[in-house]
Amino acid sequence: MRVRMAPSPTGPLHIGTARASLYNYLTARHEGGTYVLRIEDTDVARSTAEYERDIIDNLHWLGISWDEGPQVAGGEDVGPYGPYRQSERLERYAAEADRLLAAGAAYRCWCTPDELDAVRRAQEAAKEPPRYNGRCRSLTDAERAAFEAEGRPAAIRFAVPPETIRFDDLVRGEVEFDNRLLGDFVIVRADGAPLYHFVVVVDDEAMEITHVIRGEDHLSNTPKHIALLRALGYREPRFGHIPLILNPDRSKMSKRKSQTAVSAYRAEGYLPEAMVNFMAFLGWSPGTEEEVFSLDELTRRFELDKVHKGGAIFDRERLDHLNGVYIRALSDDALALRLRPWIPAAVADDGLRRLVPLVKERLVRLGDAPELLAFVWEPDATVAGWYDAPTLAPRKGTVEDARRAHDAARDALAAIDPADFAADHLEATARAAAEAAGMKAGDFFSPIRVAVTGRTVSPPLFDSLELLGRDRALARIGLALEKLGAVPA
RNA sequence: GCCCCCAUCGUCUAGAGGCCUAGGACGCCACCCUUUCAAGGUGGAGAUCAGGGGUUCGAAUCCCCUUGGGGGCACCA
Numbered sequence: 001m002r003v004r005m006a007p008s009p010t011g012p013l014h015i016g017t018a019r020a021s022l023y024n025y026l027t028a029r030h031e032g033g034t035y036v037l038r039i040e041d042t043d044v045a046r047s048t049a050e051y052e053r054d055i056i057d058n059l060h061w062l063g064i065s066w067d068e069g070p071q072v073a074g075g076e077d078v079g080p081y082g083p084y085r086q087s088e089r090l091e092r093y094a095a096e097a098d099r100l101l102a103a104g105a106a107y108r109c110w111c112t113p114d115e116l117d118a119v120r121r122a123q124e125a126a127k128e129p130p131r132y133n134g135r136c137r138s139l140t141d142a143e144r145a146a147f148e149a150e151g152r153p154a155a156i157r158f159a160v161p162p163e164t165i166r167f168d169d170l171v172r173g174e175v176e177f178d179n180r181l182l183g184d185f186v187i188v189r190a191d192g193a194p195l196y197h198f199v200v201v202v203d204d205e206a207m208e209i210t211h212v213i214r215g216e217d218h219l220s221n222t223p224k225h226i227a228l229l230r231a232l233g234y235r236e237p238r239f240g241h242i243p244l245i246l247n248p249d250r251s252k253m254s255k256r257k258s259q260t261a262v263s264a265y266r267a268e269g270y271l272p273e274a275m276v277n278f279m280a281f282l283g284w285s286p287g288t289e290e291e292v293f294s295l296d297e298l299t300r301r302f303e304l305d306k307v308h309k310g311g312a313i314f315d316r317e318r319l320d321h322l323n324g325v326y327i328r329a330l331s332d333d334a335l336a337l338r339l340r341p342w343i344p345a346a347v348a349d350d351g352l353r354r355l356v357p358l359v360k361e362r363l364v365r366l367g368d369a370p371e372l373l374a375f376v377w378e379p380d381a382t383v384a385g386w387y388d389a390p391t392l393a394p395r396k397g398t399v400e401d402a403r404r405a406h407d408a409a410r411d412a413l414a415a416i417d418p419a420d421f422a423a424d425h426l427e428a429t430a431r432a433a434a435e436a437a438g439m440k441a442g443d444f445f446s447p448i449r450v451a452v453t454g455r456t457v458s459p460p461l462f463d464s465l466e467l468l469g470r471d472r473a474l475a476r477i478g479l480a481l482e483k484l485g486a487v488p489a
Numbered sequence: 490g491c492c493c494c495c496a497u498c499g500u501c502u503a504g505a506g507g508c509c510u511a512g513g514a515c516g517c518c519a520c521c522c523u524u525u526c527a528a529g530g531u532g533g534a535g536a537u538c539a540g541g542g543g544u545u546c547g548a549a550u551c552c553c554c555u556u557g558g559g560g561g562c563a564c565c566a
Contacts (some may be wrong), residue, residue, distance in 0.1 A: 153499040189564040220561040445524040
């Protein structure tokens with residue numbers, strides 16, 4: 001078994017491409033086949049090295065590996081079937097196009113874009129299917145000679161044989177198309193650039209691909225590919241068309257309506273394990289009620305015949321949940337490592353490990369960490385700037401309550417030996433202070449929480465206090481008192 | 490317009506004729522735990538299996554039709 005993924009570097013790695021790559025990967029690895037990466041950069045105008053880098057980097061990030069093809073963006077090919085970039089296989093396409101031409105299976109077409117456009121418009125007006133009218137297919141030798149003498153560049157069209165194409169799709173079963181309904185399509189542009197439907201067939205044969213697994217959007221293109229590959233005398237691979245990933249409105253997932261770049265999810269702090277697990281379940285399930293799977297487990301369990309036929313909406317809330325599950329499953333050390341890029345370098349180098357327990361159960365995405373933890377590394381004055389005096393009041397209390405709490409807290413904390421400034425002891429002390437002040441614990445803690453973390457919602461108060469240490473805690477309470485002083489009770 | 494594909498709670502799904510008065514998960518709502526927020530626990534609402542015909546002793550599961558949705562019909566991929 002030889003399987004491939006064939007992304008086009010005309011944009012960053014798309015969720016849909018990533019999912020198709022994942023299904024190909026899982027199929028190849030499950031069956032012990034070979035997995036190939038081919039860069040489909042025939043559209044030179046839209047392809048860039050930057051996008052190729054984005055695609056390869058993010059595929060690696062997801063943990064998807066391949067046996068053949070470039071392993072690094074712009075890097076050298078690995079494998080005996082190269083080159084693996086279509087832009088480097090132009091001679092082969094030209095030779096195959098010539099073969100088709102010589103056999104009469106393709107012909108030159110001199111129709112101009114304007115002419116083609118006019119025909120298409122007329123067809124639309126007449127409510128006919130828009131397809132090439134075949135004008136250049138039946139040119140006389142004299143007409144052909146005239147065009148050639150003109151020196152006008154010609155495109156090459158495939159003369160689609162009038163036949164019914166049937167194939168047994170790996171996920172959809174028997175499918176049948178009438179190719180008589182197809183127009184002769186262009187396989188090589190007038191400027192010499194070979195087109196997708198043609199190169200994909202040439203390359204799959206050249207790379208001896210046995211299983212073509214791709215999005216359902218290619219299902220109705222498959223009869224074209226089969227007709228082409230027959231005309232070229234190639235072996236027919238098995239085809240499998242997986243369901244599409246959908247926008248919330250059930251249309252094909254698109255940049256316009258959804259966040260489609262894998263890099264964007266990565267930048268928000270989604271874990272690759274969660275992305276992979278989530279994407280795998282968009283259109284597949286093991287047939288049981290289990291739903292948390294590592295890439296290795298997926299490889300073990302994945303089977304193409306359990307893939308669904310209907311499309312699936314990309315549900316962010318479900319992804320969020322799964323991401324949280326994966327974050328919580330990480331050890332503190334592992335999570336600290338992952339958090340590094342989101343934390344100021346000085347903090348990351350020093351006390352990051354100690355911060356992890358404060359946020360581990362609260363993180364949806366790694367990128368949420370700074371919001372939760374900034375109070376730790378920001379200067380006292382900055383934190384004090386995050387709130388105003390009324391915010392210090394307990395939910396059902398007054399600023400006067402806040403003042404009492406802070407007075408009591410300041411005295412209580414100041415009395416603690418810095419060496420004993422630990423969460424357990426702090427809590428006991430604070431509770432005693434609250435009781436002495438005649439306040440409910442919650443009402444007492446709330447103002448302190450705001451003073452210390454700058455927010456009404458924060459990690460656990462006493463752990464935060466311990467982290468800050470006595471002096472900074474006292475300083476923040478002092479700052480809060482100053483603010484309260486400006487407010488008449 | 491033509492061709493093709495698809496159709497179980499809002500969403501992801503289990504279900505391959507009787508185990509289904511349709512199960513799980515996300516989300517939602519309660520309650521418990523609790524210093525806030527989370528996490529966790531318990532419970533709940535939520536799908537007459539798109540609709541209609543068949544086949545069968547029996548249908549979410551098989552067949553047909555309808556409806557709805559989607560994809561494709563480029564000198565893009």
